[in-house]
Amino acid sequence: MKKFVVLLAILSLLVVSTSFVMAQDAIALTIRCKANTNGGEGWRCDNFAQVEEQVEAALGIQLDLTLIQDDKDWGEYKNEFVLASEAGEAPDIILSGHEDIGAWAPAGYIMPLDELIAAHPEFADVVPTLWDSQMWDGQTWGVPQDAEARPIFYSKLLLADLGWSQEEIDSLPQRVLDGEFTMADLVATAQQAVDEGVVEEGHGFYHRQSNGPDWLIWYYGEGGQVLDDEGKLVFDTAAAQSALELIASFSDSGITRPDMIGIDGNILHADVATAESVLFYQGGTWNWANWARNFVADRGGNDYLLENMSLMLFPALNDEVGPITLTHPLSYMISSSSEHPDVAMALIAAVTTPEANNRHAIDSFHLGILNTQLESDDYVGNPAISQAHYMLDHTTAIPNDPGWTAWSNAWWTAVQAAAADTAPDAAVQLAVDQLTSELGDQITIR
Template sequence: MTVLPRLKSVVLASMLLASTAVLAEARDVTISVWAGGTGPTNNYRIEAIKMAADLVEREAAIRGEDLKITVDGQAWNGWDDFKQAVTLAAESKKAPNIIVTGHEDIGPWSQSGLLRPIQDYVDFGAWPLNQLYPNLIAVSSYDGRIWGIPQDAEARAFYFSRSHLKAIGYSETDIDALPGKVERGEYTLYSMLDDAKKMQDAKVVEPGKGFMPRPNNGTDYWQFYQSFGGELADAESGKLVLDRTALTGMYQFFADAVAKGVVPATYLGMTWDTWHQAVAGDKAGITHGGTWHKAEWEAKWGMKDFFGQMQYSLVPAGNDKGRANTITHPLVYLLSTGGTDEDATLAAELITIASEPHINALHAVKSGHLAIGSAEAGIPLYANDRWTTIATESLLPHANAIPNNSDFGVYWKAMYKGLEASWTKTSSVADAVKAVEAEVRAALGDKIIIR
């Protein structure tokens, strides 16, 4: 992973005194933690805070203090209900102390007054925060301030059924060479469509299951925009970028996939359970998803031999203007403006302890996520796990992230609406692109660059 100059932060003396005051005065403190995207394999998003609370209590006991910290954790598996709950809680002045969410929420939530900058409560120059990957700290920042601490990292991959590739003539050597061909641009998204069609023609997968992409809206679809040369934000100005040519290429690719018969026009909206059953049960030809899906397939859907069943690669380029890529979507620990400043100081201390490499490695390995810092990569539990090591070395170096721009949600909503329209043939590709341009131009004006 690229290592940038180490970020430095000075903890104010008043914060240190406040922390001391919390431990000296508080005897029974409740810290609330709300986490989105959390299920059986992701339980350490909350459990790590509970572990940290136990450690702080033990430290207090050694100092002769009687401190009890209750961690009130609430988990949401989905994102829409979670974000609505956080918004409603904030409006009623009952926001949880700690919020675990996607980094893209930092922009709008910080501007709305929901968040405290975490840099005011922690020391990024001290252990364990001084070993966090700086590019993940950058993803946790907005408008010149650090708002969150990365809770995890991940990458998103293409997955190929090894048995189905063999059925259409691939040898073991060919399959092993596939990730390199993808990275070099020798195997493109259209090469994939050809293979998906061959799998269906060979009757090793059912019609419409040759290519089974993500069944609903999500960060993953921006990878296809990048596969056709799209840029999410301008490096110099920080403004969002809509590349008409790249968006056209992306929409046309999915329209072509439907026309080829490898994915249905009615595909979007499929349940996740149906998708997981097909992929884990080796009923899909080719798909894409997160590194964490391996843990879900094994824990919930009965996959027995991931490496024997799957080959994996970056998301292929769509044409010679694009590139093979992957997007990382780190979740972050955020401090809300709910509760007192003393509550926030204690919450920040718990987040800091939860970021310790041994603790975070429990989450990474159990859930199929990746390390948040250089020291974690050397923890035996992590270092000896084959999948996390492969993903860290082969996928994560190619990853970028969606921008923390507070207007990105407007662009994202318009992009997916256009994708649905062109995918379902309710609109031509050209008209869908024009509609996206018109919507973002009207909503964002000169806040977005249209090329």
């Protein structure tokens, strides 16, 4: 009995000792993601748990991952990262909008990733245009986690009511891509729909009702720049005025309702989702999931939308720019205070695969970030998202610059003014005054 007790004590010590060694050898990393888990976005963090053992085996280490996932307001979420960074308590990996690179990189909160990216062949599969949104000061500071496009949706039902043939309806995205159907054609078609009573007045074209990156497409589409070749902020008054003249014309001509700016989002989406009320709508690819789940579920959800609605690039406003869209990738960034950036990057590489990204893209109705996802049956078999993947080859993005928020707010001031019947040249001057007041010599007014 005495020998048994001694043996048991020795075994206990061995267990404790082994646990202690394992605990000492374990590499602890914290990853924080913002996600609407009810909207299928949980894979932003959950994918790391799926690849944890794979990375452990590849690196010969033990990992102790802490995954923090919540759906706080973006402002609060980002502010908490800033405060944690200043206190030296930031997570190793933070998921946020790529535009935060413009503020967090110069502040020293995140680290450049070029050398770490080069060590992982998985990243060669990322759609090339998405890397543009990860740059600041000539270096790469983030890895795209997801993508979307901001297209023009159109009702197949209402185009048919206008007398369009099935071939004309089905070929519309390609004709936009080829420059054969421009924004002028869209406006004319919307006007025809109103004039012929196919839609009510104001229902020919709906645009965004609130502030957001979508408004930048109008400025980009008229040839405007936000950053010059030296990386300095720019405001092009000629491009801005052309864009505002067009935006102001929508309600004046009756194709857009005069209360479009500020309209309740539920009213807007209820009008658009049925494909029976609004002919064209400038939105985001993520709207599709919202409509399928919350607005036309009783009609068949996704199947109903596929039958009655489609989407296309933002048609060309002029010959020089051509059709475009805008995407706003969320990005994985590594904190400059991380003690194990190589391990953090190995984890990011492990979730940057078709299998992992498909889980997120399909569940959350986001576009995939990888070229080879178009070779995946699961991805291609979901036309609600894969039909828009080509748009990433024609995308633009908001700039990574600390002054972007001020620039964006000034442009929004001008858009609201023009939509409310302020003369476009006066609306441009409102933006100029606001930009020079807030940014001074940090911006060039052309």
